Structure formats: structure tokens, C-alpha cells
Amino acid sequence: MSSGSPQVMQLLSLLLDGQATPEQEQQIVELLKTDDAAVRQYVRVMMLHATLQWEHSAPLAVHVEEASPLEEALALEAHAAELRARREREETEHRRDDADFWLKLTQQMDEPIGPPVRHIVIPRTTLYIAAMLLVAVGLGIIYRYWPAATPATEPPGAIAHQPSVEPHVTPQPKPEPSVPPAPIYARLAGACAAAWTTDTGLPLTLAQGDPLPSDQTLVLRQGVAQLAIENNIAVIEAPARFTVRSSQRLDLAQGKVYGIVNDTARNVTIHTPTAVIVDLGTEFGVRVQPTGESDVVVYSGRVAIYPGATEVDEKTPPAQVLEKATAAQITHTGIHPLEPAAVDFLRDLPDSYTWELLATRPLAYWNFADSQEGRIANLLSPYRMTGRIEGAALIDRDDAVAGASLRLVDDTACVVIDDEPGMDDRLTAYTVAMWVKPLSTTPQNIFLRTHSELGPIVRFSHQVRIDEQGRFAHYVFSSVDGSISARADNYWYLDAPATDSPKPGEWQHVVISAQDHGWIRLYINGREQKAVAVPGRLQREMNQWRIGGPSGLVSGEQSQPFTGWVDEIVLYDRVLTPAEITHLFNISPAGARGSNPHGNPIGP
Amino acid sequence: MDRTTEFVQQLTDAQRRLYAFILSLMVHPDDAEDVLQEVNLVLWQKSGEFQPGTSFDAWAYKVAHLQVLAYRKRVQRQRVLLDDALLARIADVARDEMASVEDRRRALWQCLQKLPSQQREMIRLRYSPGGSVQAIADALKRSVGAISQALYRIRGQLLECIERQQASEGKLS
Numbered sequence: 184m185s186s187g188s189p190q191v192m193q194l195l196s197l198l199l200d201g202q203a204t205p206e207q208e209q210q211i212v213e214l215l216k217t218d219d220a221a222v223r224q225y226v227r228v229m230m231l232h233a234t235l236q237w238e239h240s241a242p243l244a245v246h247v248e249e250a251s252p253l254e255e256a257l258a259l260e261a262h263a264a265e266l267r268a269r270r271e272r273e274e275t276e277h278r279r280d281d282a283d284f285w286l287k288l289t290q291q292m293d294e295p296i297g298p299p300v301r302h303i304v305i306p307r308t309t310l311y312i313a314a315m316l317l318v319a320v321g322l323g324i325i326y327r328y329w330p331a332a333t334p335a336t337e338p339p340g341a342i343a344h345q346p347s348v349e350p351h352v353t354p355q356p357k358p359e360p361s362v363p364p365a366p367i368y369a370r371l372a373g374a375c376a377a378a379w380t381t382d383t384g385l386p387l388t389l390a391q392g393d394p395l396p397s398d399q400t401l402v403l404r405q406g407v408a409q410l411a412i413e414n415n416i417a418v419i420e421a422p423a424r425f426t427v428r429s430s431q432r433l434d435l436a437q438g439k440v441y442g443i444v445n446d447t448a449r450n451v452t453i454h455t456p457t458a459v460i461v462d463l464g465t466e467f468g469v470r471v472q473p474t475g476e477s478d479v480v481v482y483s484g485r486v487a488i489y490p491g492a493t494e495v496d497e498k499t500p501p502a503q504v505l506e507k508a509t510a511a512q513i514t515h516t517g518i519h520p521l522e523p524a525a526v527d528f529l530r531d532l533p534d535s536y537t538w539e540l541l542a543t544r545p546l547a548y549w550n551f552a553d554s555q556e557g558r559i560a561n562l563l564s565p566y567r568m569t570g571r572i573e574g575a576a577l578i579d580r581d582d583a584v585a586g587a588s589l590r591l592v593d594d595t596a597c598v599v600i601d602d603e604p605g606m607d608d609r610l611t612a613y614t615v616a617m618w619v620k621p622l623s624t625t626p627q628n629i630f631l632r633t634h635s636e637l638g639p640i641v642r643f644s645h646q647v648r649i650d651e652q653g654r655f656a657h658y659v660f661s662s663v664d665g666s667i668s669a670r671a672d673n674y675w676y677l678d679a680p681a682t683d684s685p686k687p688g689e690w691q692h693v694v695i696s697a698q699d700h701g702w703i704r705l706y707i708n709g710r711e712q713k714a715v716a717v718p719g720r721l722q723r724e725m726n727q728w729r730i731g732g733p734s735g736l737v738s739g740e741q742s743q744p745f746t747g748w749v750d751e752i753v754l755y756d757r758v759l760t761p762a763e764i765t766h767l768f769n770i771s772p773a774g775a776r777g778s779n780p781h782g783n784p785i786g787p
Numbered sequence: 788m789d790r791t792t793e794f795v796q797q798l799t800d801a802q803r804r805l806y807a808f809i810l811s812l813m814v815h816p817d818d819a820e821d822v823l824q825e826v827n828l829v830l831w832q833k834s835g836e837f838q839p840g841t842s843f844d845a846w847a848y849k850v851a852h853l854q855v856l857a858y859r860k861r862v863q864r865q866r867v868l869l870d871d872a873l874l875a876r877i878a879d880v881a882r883d884e885m886a887s888v889e890d891r892r893r894a895l896w897q898c899l900q901k902l903p904s905q906q907r908e909m910i911r912l913r914y915s916p917g918g919s920v921q922a923i924a925d926a927l928k929r930s931v932g933a934i935s936q937a938l939y940r941i942r943g944q945l946l947e948c949i950e951r952q953q954a955s956e957g958k959l960s
Contacts, residue, residue: 189943196939198814200913200920202931208868215873222877226811226884227891231946233807234892236816239914386792388799390889392896 187224195228238394367394368430369412373532376541377406382424400426403438406541409532415451416443420529428454439470441528444484452495458513459495461487463504468528480510480523490518527553527560527569536585537562539770540753543763547754549600552586554578559589559598570600576731579748584618584690584773588750591731596744598730607725612698614755615647616767620690620748624653627745629693630752631729645721647695649685649745656680657695657705657713659721679705679713690750692768696758697721704758709768711761728754794834797843798827803892804885808848811881812855812874822858826851844885852878891949898948906941913938 194211197203203211214221371393379387382400395401395410403423410417413430423438433440434454444451444462451462456475460467465484471477479486487501490513495501503518505511510521533541540548547568553560559570574595580587589598619629632645650656657679685691685707694706699720705712730752731745751771759767805826810819829850830837837846855874859867869877899907912923920938924931 187946192943192946193939196942197935199942200935200938202920202935212868212873215869215877219880222880223884226877226881227946228942229811229814229881230807230884230888230891231895231942231949233810233819234803234888234895235910235914236810237803237806239911239916239918386796386799388796390893392893 369395372409372411374408378404459489459492570598584750594744600728614696614759616694617752618750681712709765894952
């Protein structure tokens with residue numbers, strides 16, 4: 184593989200370094216005029232040069248952490264005035280043929296861009312928005328630091344503060360050579376469905392490999408990100424607010440961090456609102472809740488806890504040392520015991536399928552691959568909604584749509600998922616998608632929204648089931664006055680069955696959706712089956728989901744508990760469109776293996 | 788996502804590509820930074836003219852090309868190496884090549900890790916703020932010619948490495 188002509192490369196290298204003689208510059212020009220390959224090589228060399236320049240340059244003078252939007256706007260206004268003044272000076276020098284020049288320029292474009300910005304008077308409101316834009320753009324430029332190929336040194340035990348910067352966007356004059364480049368301690372090693380902002384809410388775009396600015400608070404609003412902090416790894420789950428202070432210190436104001444510390448020679452500390460947590464060579468997770476409480480779970484090695492501390496040194500004894508497979512919660516009042524299973528941490532980035540699925544922004548997602556010890560983990564959700572296995576339910580890693588599935592072995596098998604507070608009010612609309620592999624077509628309850636104390640036979644319920652005719656169905660039952668009564672005038676129900684019977688022993692994609700005063704719908708393998716109008720509110724007095732479980736009534740008949748497999752259960756607090764449901768089907772490994780669903784939707 | 792947010796994101800995403808495009812036309816980094824700032828302002832002023840669904844980059848490159856020409860016209864403090872015709876020729880090629888900037892940047896990151904530490908340090912010294920061949924020569928007590936030759940070799944190695952990475956990922960045109 185060749186990177187082009189060595190002669191061209193050498194000339195260009197001299198040009199970039201300001202070392203080319205006039206004759207060599209002329210040689211370059213002649214080559215570029217006559218040789219297409221030389222032009223392409225020139226562009227690629229310039230791309231390399233630009234990238235290195237970008238990565239190493241000093242940051243633009245942008246301050247976002249403390250400046251208010253108004254201050255930013257005023258700063259931009261000052262900058263705009265400076266630009267205008269500069270251009271007016273330049274304009275005076277080159278006024279004579281300026282009009283002709285701009286006429287010629289604008290004629291080259293499909294859309295005229297008009298005169299240069301020196302003639303533009305920017306109103307304050309525009310400046311406000313422009314300030315946000317330019318600060319965001321400036322932040323992109325901030326990341327032009329030297330990559331961590333050469334680790335930066337830091338004072339032992341000290342926080343590496345960057346010098347303060349001017350509160351406006353302006354081209355930064357080149358500092359003296361003696362000024363070292365700003366230290367970079369962390370890079371974005373990868374991300375999944377990640378949305379970033381600054382601490383002041385300005386959107387940020389970070390790509391894989393980008394350095395993260397030190398001492399800048401970043402907000403991961405959604406998704407998951409993996410950071411490489413020298414030799415150590417941190418997996419951060421949204422919503423999270425954090426600051427990389429140094430290669431050994433990360434401040435976590437909110438969110439979840441799973442840390443893998445490979446560099447055992449130096450301790451790594453996580454600073455939270457209630458504690459300093461010092462790694463002693465380990466894998467551990469820290470969750471900081473919005474109220475500030477810090478949950479710590481140790482997976483290997485040990486972790487030292489200093490409650491209420493802001494700084495620690497080697498001489499200070501920790502209040503507690505957590506060993507492997509233990510956990511603790513640190514509040515403002517002290518350290519409290521915690522079950523290690525109380526907090527789930529994502530330990531790695533999801534695969535591409537999961538990435539695509541999470542990009543659809545579900546409220547909750549249970550894929551069973553991260554399940555352990557009687558728990559069904561909900562991935563990357565702001566809600567806990569961890570399921571607990573009851574009876575003979577197994578995680579099956581040999582037969583799954585992706586990774587692992589849940590196998591309900593017999594009529595004792597059930598998974599119960601409790602709501603977070605307020606979920607019932609939130610779910611005025613919902614969509615639940617899942618893959619199901621039944622063993623038979625006898626009437627069965629597969630998935631149920633219900634009330635914890637009443638079980639599946641309730642005043643209100645939403646079900647995915649196989650009905651008495653052996654069809655998948657989306658079924659909703661509601662008592663009129665809230666009482667349990669068999670009187671026909673005291674309840675109503677909605678039934679949206681599938682056209683065809685399910686195929687026992689085969690994975691099938693089942694999706695239900697519903698909305699207050701809207702429709703309940705059922706989709707099988709991406710195709711809509713049936714829609715039924717909803718006469719009123721759907722959600723009342725429900726607080727949990729059940730997968731499988733005790734038998735219930737199907738059209739007045741006692742149903743059998745579901746036995747078979749379920750996988751990839753995804754919950755949304757909105758009604759997905761048919762296109763989104765088809766997308767869900769297509770992106771899964773099972774959907775990709777099957778045929779592409781198509782056909783006209785049934786119903787309104 | 789509202790239109791303003793989408794526009795800001797597109798503009799933010801395009802910064803590296805725009806800078807590389809402008810530098811290809813300007814050669815000098817200081818000039819390129821100035822023009823990039825101006826291009827950002829013009830793009831923002833013209834944001835209402837951008838049609839969602841069309842190529843943001845194509846539009847931005849067009850504006851950048853014109854801003855480069857305007858800048859050269861306005862700031863005649865230095866000799867222009869590339870005439871307008873050659874600039875247009877380079878811009879045509881650069882527009883195509885810029886699509887791979889992000890891939891090449893990722894490849895560069897990996898290639899830098901493969902360099903011997905002395906060569907990495909040389910690149911760091913050259914591209915850190917204020918870095919120059921003369922400053923490196925002074926710091927390392929070597930001749931300017933030796934440093935120029937070393938940088939030429941390192942850049943060649945990095946380009947080779949990037950091309951290999953691109954080829955192995957099937958991204959080389």
C-alpha cells in the first residue's frame with residue numbers, strides 16, 4: 184500500500200513546516216497543476232496535517248461552565264463587533280474592487296450568499312442563539328488537545344486545574360512554546376446511543392477517540408459511554424453528570440460508573456457528593472442518585488470509602504473497606520449496608536443490535552443476558568424495574584433471539600417486574616414488544632400488566648396471551664366501578680386477536696400498543712393484525728408487569744400458565760408507528776433471519 | 788429535535804471536516820482558523836437557506852471555498868501560493884476526500900499509538916502550540932534539516948499506516 188510519491192511527500196512536508204524554498208514551492212505548484220495523483224496526495228497530507236493540528240492546538244477561549252447564556256451572548260456580541268471593526272479596516276484597504284469581486288463570487292453559487300458578514304448587523308436575539316451555537320462549535324474545537332499518547336504528568340495528589348479562559352469565542356493567539364499543552368486524561372473509547380451536553384445544556388458531539396476535556400463537567404443525557412482513562416476503563420450510564428479531574432480522579436455528581444482499574448500501581452478515586460471512593464485495584468460500580476446518595480458495589484478487589492470527604496491522602500484511614508461481592512450506600516448520615524444485587528451496572532458497550540434497539544429510546548429493556556441470581560436486569564433505563572424470578576424460570580443461553588432468553592419451564596414459572604412510582608400515570612400510552620416461542624397453542628397468559636396484590640385476575644389488566652381459539656391476542660379488561668364483579672354491566676374488555684395461530688416451537692415477534700381514548704393494537708412479525716378503539720382510560724391501579732405466571736381467565740375459562748421462551752422485551756411510554764415496529768422486527772437477529780414483513784395494516 | 792438544534796449539531800459535527808477542507812486551501816493553520824470562524828458565522832447567518840435533507844457538508848464546503856477566496860482577497864499580506872484555478876481544482880478533490888476525515892482520524896489515532904515514543908514525541912512537539920521545526924531543533928540540539936527529514940519520514944509512516952487501515956476496512960477508494 185503506497186501513500187503516494189516520496190518526492191511529493193517530501194516537498195509537502197517541507198511546505199507544511201515552512202521549510203520549502205521558493206523553488207520547491209513552485210515545484211509543488213507545478214506538480215499540483217499537472218498531476219491528479221499529486222492533488223489527491225496533497226489533500227490527504229493536508230487532512231493528516233489538519234487532524235494533527237486540530238488535535239494539538241490550544242483550545243479556543245471559550246468559557247461555558249460559569250458564564251450565563253446572556254454573558255455568552257454579550258461576549259459574542261463583543262467578538263462580532265471586533266470582527267466587524269477588523270473587517271471595516273480591511274475593507275478600507277480593499278474597497279476599490281470589492282463590489283465587483285463579490286458579484287463575481289456570488290455568481291458562482293446556486294444560492295447567493297451575499298456580501299461578507301461585515302455588513303451584517305446581528306440583533307441581540309440572534310446573538311443569543313448564535314452564542315449557543317458558537318460555544319457549542321467552540322467546544323468541539325476545545326477538544327483539539329494532544330492525544331494521550333504521551334501521558335501528561337500531574338502534581339501528586341493534586342487536582343490539575345486548567346488556567347481560566349476568556350468568556351468569549353475568539354481565535355486564540357499562539358502561546359509561547361514554553362506553555363505545555365492542556366492535559367488530556369480521558370478519551371471516548373466508545374458510545375452507544377449517547378447524547379452529550381455541557382453542564383449548561385449546550386449540545387456536544389463526541390466521536391470515538393475524542394479526548395474529553397479535563398475539569399469540564401459533561402452531561403451524558405442518554406445512552407452509555409466507555410471512557411479510556413489511561414489504562415483504566417470507565418463505563419458510564421446515562422443520565423450522568425461527571426468531570427474528569429485527572430488520570431486518577433473522576434468526580435461523579437450523578438449517574439452510574441462501572442470502573443475497571445488495570446493500573447494497580449496508582450489508586451483511582453471517585454468523588455461523589457457524599458464520599459470519596461478509593462479503588463484498591465479492582466472492578467467496582469458507583470451509582471450517585473439525584474439526591475446525592477452514593478451506592479458502591481465491588482465485583483473484585485477492594486474499595487475504601489471515606490464518607491463526607493472531599494480529599495484524601497494515604498495517611499487517612501478509610502471509614503470502611505468493601506470486599507469483593509459486597510456493597511454499601513453512603514448518605515449524608517453515614518455508611519449503610521446494601522445488597523450487591525440492588526444496583527445493576529452495565530459492564531461493557533452493547534453490541535450493534537442492542538445499540539440500534541436502544542436508539543429507539545425505550546423506557547425499559549429486558550434482554551435477559553445480564554440476568555443473574557434470580558434477577559432480570561433492565562438495561563440503560565432511568566427506571567430500575569428489575570424483575571425477580573419466581574418458580575421455574577431459567578436463563579437460556581442456547582436458545583435465544585439474541586444473547587440469552589427467559590425460559591418458563593412450568594406453571595410455577597413467573598417473573599415479576601414492579602413499577603417505579605408514578606409509572607401508572609406515565610403510561611397513558613404504551614408499546615410492548617417481545618419475542619415469544621410458545622410450546623403449544625392452548626390458552627395462555629404470556630405477559631401481563633396488573634396489580635401486585637390482586638394477581639392476574641384483577642379489576643384491570645392488559646395481556647399478551649394466546650386465546651381460546653389458539654391465537655395471539657392483545658386483551659384489555661376493565662372494571663367499570665373498580666369492583667370485582669361478574670356482572671356484565673360492570674366491566675368492559677377489548678380483544679385484538681391475530682389473524683393466524685402462532686407456530687409452536689418458533690420465535691415470533693409480538694407487539695402490543697395502546698393509548699387512552701385511542702386504540703389497542705397487535706402486531707405479529709412486524710405486521711399489524713387488529714386494532715380496537717379504546718373507550719376511555721386504560722391504566723388504573725396497576726403497578727407491575729408479569730412474564731408468565733399464575734394462570735388467569737381467558738374468556739371466562741381458566742387459562743394455562745405460559746410455558747416456552749420469551750426474549751427481548753421492550754417497553755415504551757408511547758405508541759410506536761407501524762414503521763417503527765417493522766424496524767424493531769428487522770433489526771433483531773431473528774427478524775433479520777426471517778423474511779421481511781410487509782402487507783397492508785388492518786384497522787383504522 | 789428542532790431545526791436549530793439540528794443545525795447546531797450538523798455544524799458542530801462538521802468542524803473537523805471544515806477545518807481540514809479550509810486548511811487544504813489555505814496551507815497556513817492560523818489563516819485556516821480565522822476563516823473557519825468566519826465560515827461558522829456565515830453558515831449561521833445563512834442557516835435559514837439550508838434545506839434539511841440536502842447535504843450539509845456540500846453546502847458548507849461551498850461557503851468555505853468562497854470564504855477562502857474572500858479572505859485571500861481581503862488579506863493580501865502574504866504571497867499566495869495557489870492561484871484561484873488551482874484552488875478550485877484542489878477544492879474539488881478535497882470535497883470528495885473529506886467524507887473520510889473521521890475514518891482517517893480514527894485510523895491516525897491508532898497509528899500514533901504504533902509509533903515509537905521518540906517519533907510520537909516529535910509529532911507532539913511539532914503540533915503543540917508554538918511548535919516549529921526550529922523550536923524542535925533547538926530543544927533537541929539537532930539541525931533544522933534533520934528535524935525536517937524526521938518529520939517527513941514520520942508523516943510518510945503515518946500516511947502509510949492510515950492507508951493500510953483504510954484498505955483493511957475496505958474504505959480506501
